[in-house]
Every structure is written in C-alpha cells, then in structure tokens.
Amino acid sequence: MPPGLKDVAARAGVSIKTVSNVVNGYVHVAPATRARVQAAIEALGYVPNMAARQLRSGRSGVIALAVPELQSPYFAEIAGLIVQAAEQRSWTVLIDQTDGQAERERNLVAGLRRHAIDGLIFSPLALAGEELAHEGGTPMVLLGERVWHGPADHVAIDNTAAAADATRHLCSLGRRRIAAIGVQDRPSAVTARQRLAGYRSALAEAGRPALEMPVESFHRADGAAAMARLLDEGERPDAVFCFNDLLALGAMRTLAERGLSVPGDVAVIGFDDIEDGRFSTPTLSTISPDAPRIAQLAVDLLAERLGDGSAAAGAPRELRVDHRLVIRESTAG
C-alpha cells in the first residue's frame, strides 16, 4: 500500500492539510515545516494519488486524442506532436484508435469517458455533421474543416486551396491528363470531398479533363490498386494527384512494377508530407501542412476552453493553419 498524506503527516508531525499545502506549493508554510515535510515525503516516497485528486477537483490532467489509426504515419506524427504540446501543460494524452468505426466515434462524442478525461482532440473519419454535436460535456477540439455548425472548435488547413495548389503544380509541368486518386463520396468523407473540389477547380481553371479514381481507404494498398485500375482502364494519365502520401507511395509502387518512370512518364504528388516521402525512390512531392502548429493550436484551444469555467461561452472557433507545396523528384523537371 503506497503512503498517503496521512503517513507523511504522521512522520513529519504535522496535520494532513499542511502536507497537502506543501505538496501544492501553498505560500504560507514556515520554511522549517516545509523542510520537515519535504524530508518525510522523500523518505516515504510519497506520490499524490491521482484518483483522489480527480475525485476532488473533477480534473484528471488527462486529455484524449482520437485518431482513426496510429499505423498511418500522418496520424502518428500528429499524435507525437500533440503529446509534446500537452506535456508543456503537464497533461497526459490518452490515445484512442477509432479504426474509422462510426460506433466507436459516437461513443467518444457521447462521452462514455466523460469522467476520466478533461478534454478531447478528435480527428473524425466516420462521423460528420450534426452527429458530432455533444451536449455540454467534455470540451472538444476537432481536427479537420468545419462543415457544420455545432459547438466545437476546429483546427485545419485549407484543404481545397491546398489541393488546388497541388493540381496547379501538375498543370504547370505541362501535364494534360491529370488523374486524382482518393475520391470518396461518403457524406462523412469531408477531407476527400474538399480535396476533390480543389482538384476540380484547378483543372477547370486550366481547361483540362478530370480523371477521378475512388478508393476504399487511404492506405498504400488502395493507392496501388487505384493506379493499376487507372492504367488498365484506358489512356494513361501523365500525372496523378493522390489525396495523401500513402496513396501516392502505393501508386508509385504500381508504376514501378509496370515499368513506368516517375516523373518521366507519370508525375506524382501526394499530401501530408510524411517522412516516407522524403526517402522514397523517387522522393515524393507533396503538400506539407504545418503539423506542429496544428498540434499546438489544438492543445491551446482546448486549454482555453478548460481554463475558463464557462467552457460553453465563446463562439466555436475555426483556426486555419498554413500549408506549403514541397517539390521533390516525383514532379521534378
């Protein structure tokens, strides 16, 4: 049984509350007393009991981060950055994998964990719109664009503009048949729909035909399969905009297998700027979102809602984060 305030108090010859005051850095404690208590704490190896603290204060010091899957490098990176940002506030991050399952996401929002976490940073995949609304419970910050008008804060890059940037870049290389890999028309696939919109608008601007390939999900295998379909289907594209880097890496793999050169025969650009793309052969051009800033802002927004007792007060905010086009070998020359 680990020692409690009681044990420390007994050893130091003071009251329980005085020990509590020392632990919490209360100012009005005589130096001698403080020293005695400190010594007792050291001697017994006292560590505050978080459960009891939380029971009293209602705060656990834990925030949850819900992402579709950790295996995806982009989410792993975001997760790592959020953990770091949370550390500055000495929060612990509990990472939840939703696997893109609506049921799981619903549970999160419904607040099944309500009593254990102070706040939630959530990157929704299966849910969208009003389904994300939650009544007065845990403060929540969403990663991704705001496409509805519920009470949660959002942090996102401008997906549509970024997709247009990527597509325009391909146009500027003089490519004419520019395909998009990553189309999804589920109503909840907000990100895919926005990137598609950006792609279409840039193509329309340049007067080029659209060539759109749907995918099940955003993994390498989906990219590889989509590219294969594209090649088998008809006149082959001379450029591909993939809605994330994993799709692009999969697509490049198929191109290599078919003996096509990148960017010679087909230029490829991705989205997310994951590390893999910096070391692939060829290296992958991409849209680089300012991930550290996304993480920082998400945590800051949450802190704001948490600090202020009136969490509900203040209109929900949408914060826009920068992105930039990174040109590497897969679209060089």
Add this chain to the structure above:
Amino acid sequence: MPPGLKDVAARAGVSIKTVSNVVNGYVHVAPATRARVQAAIEALGYVPNMAARQLRSGRSGVIALAVPELQSPYFAEIAGLIVQAAEQRSWTVLIDQTDGQAERERNLVAGLRRHAIDGLIFSPLALAGEELAHEGGTPMVLLGERVWHGPADHVAIDNTAAAADATRHLCSLGRRRIAAIGVQDRPSAVTARQRLAGYRSALAEAGRPALEMPVESFHRADGAAAMARLLDEGERPDAVFCFNDLLALGAMRTLAERGLSVPGDVAVIGFDDIEDGRFSTPTLSTISPDAPRIAQLAVDLLAERLGDGSAAAGAPRELRVDHRLVIRESTAG
C-alpha cells in the same frame, strides 16, 4: 454536474447501494427493482465516475504503453495492436512517448504514474539492466530480450537468431562484402548488440569479413548517412544488413542517389517488416516478427499478473515469439 448514484437512487426510489448493485450486476436484485433502476439510469444518462471507482478499488482500467516514439512505424504498429488486444479486456491504453530519454524512462519505472495505471508495457531504449528494477509497484511487461534478472516479464523475438538468418540469407546470395548498419555500443542498446552478435556469428560461420557501421539512432536519415559513409570510405559492400527497416529505407535512398542498383550492385535487407518496405522501390526484404502475437502475449502476461493478487509471485517469464525471413526485391535473384 453529471448525475451520480445518488441521483439515480432518488429517481428510482431505492438506496444508493442498490443502484450500485444493479450497475455491478449483483445477482440478488428483484427484477422489478432492477428494471426501475435501469430506467432511471437511462433517463438521467448516468455514467459511473471512474475516479471514484478507482479510489475505492485501486484499479483504473488503464494500462500504460511506453514506447520510444510513435513516429516509428514499428512502434506505431505495436501500439495499435496492443490497443486492440487491451480492448478485449476492456482496458484503456495510455501511450507514453519516452523519446528514448533515460530520465523519462526512469520516471516511468519509478512509478510516477503509479496511482493512475494498473500496469505497464514498456519498450525500453535508454535504460537497461538493473536500472529497470522496480520495487513491488506496478506490474510491468517488457518488450525486448531479457538481459538481466529483475522481476519483470519479457516478450521478444530471438534477435540474435533473426539477425543471423538475415545475414545468412545475404551470404546465400553469394555476396562477399556484407556490411551491417545499426551498430551501437551504448550498454543500453541491447537490441543493436544482439543483432550485431547474430550478424557476426553468421559471417564467421561463412568466413566473410565484418564491416560495421555505427548509427546515432534508428531512423531513415541515420541509414542514409551511414550508407553514404560506407560508400565514401573504401571498397563498397555488395550487401547490407540494416538493423531495422527505417535504416534500410534510408540506405536504399542513398544508393539510388549514387546511381547504384538494388539488389544488382548492393543487396539490402532490413528488420521489422513495416508496411513501407512492402511498397518501396525496390520492395524490401526483411525479418518479420510476429507483431500481433507480441502484442497479445504482452497483454496476456500483464493480465495474469494483474488478476492474481500475488503479482510478485511466480517467477518472471520470458516469452519467445516467432520471426520469419521475408524475401522481396531488395535481395531477389
């Protein structure tokens, strides 16, 4: 303020304890009463307060997983699998990033989180040996070989044998100058040392010279830099065994930049079987550990220690998990 047992009890016209009994599935509750209480629970949206539960029971239902970094695909995969395995027991996993910092790892072992988690699955990087010993606190399962004789369970593959398998494979291709990338001589770099041992023994067996490149850490950039040094240094190797896949991907990148073909000029094999290697150009041969089994066993071991009150009882166990050699393009032909 969320409703508590008290509120439910008032609404259902029973005592607090009866509600508690219903919630906990205690058998001796009249069906009618149970129904009434259930209705009240539904109506108020009652959710048990985990903090209070933990305070009473000492159990939080949360286990921690400590890995060096989530950005590393291997750890991300393990993390995902462990979360899934833990879910079967309805445990929540709190993922901790140590960033390979000894201080951070020490804190974990010392049990700074002692009161908030029931158990710890730990993949140590900076710490080794007796430093990992911990007195009677939280049950702990270590990922990685047991190189000391403390009280914790271990789950690991046979790193030395696996490294020898990889090296022998390169020998069997008729390669003569087989380099190793990933050497580390910090006493805590247990994994690196074991893989090095396997490499050396296989080379000795085949009567080939050793060619060893140290690295700072196990990332793509380290692999790329090590490969560059290797090429600049002297007679170039015709095969490289990299101690993980990230190093191998980095090395392949350097080879591509230098215009060398893989496996034509240099065969490359990695270790971990991360997804990147299945889609890289060329695809990467590797040692594939049975990661799902590692995750399952780690969780099962922890459950065993947790279930039994006498956690200290029972000798610490070391479980060996299978691995296999996966031959892909980077060592084909």
Add this chain to the structure above:
DNA sequence: CTTAAGTACTGCAACGTTGTATAGTCCAGT
C-alpha cells in the same frame, strides 16, 4: 412451530485528497 438458510435491500465507513472555516500567534500602527 422453531430454526436455518436464502433473498432483497439498506446504512455506514472508508478510499486520499482539497476547499472552507477557524483559531492561534506575532507584529505594526495607532
């Protein structure tokens, strides 16, 4: 008809912590 065993439910205490209220001490300024 008594006793024992079983069922249905309740009340109290405790888990370890902190906010509030309070009491005593000491000194400065009247």
Add this chain to the structure above:
DNA sequence: ACTGGACTATACAACGTTGCAGTACTTAAG
C-alpha cells in the same frame, strides 16, 4: 494597550463509489 492584518497551522466536510455488516422478510427443513 488595542485593533487589524498577515502568517501558520489545523479540523471537518465533502467528492462518488463500493465492501461490510446488518435488517427484514420469505421459504424450506427438521
């Protein structure tokens, strides 16, 4: 000497839950 304030320390009551002990009633067995 007397008031007011700052300082130091304490006691008590919660936070929401569950283990334990206990009460009242029912049924079965002797």
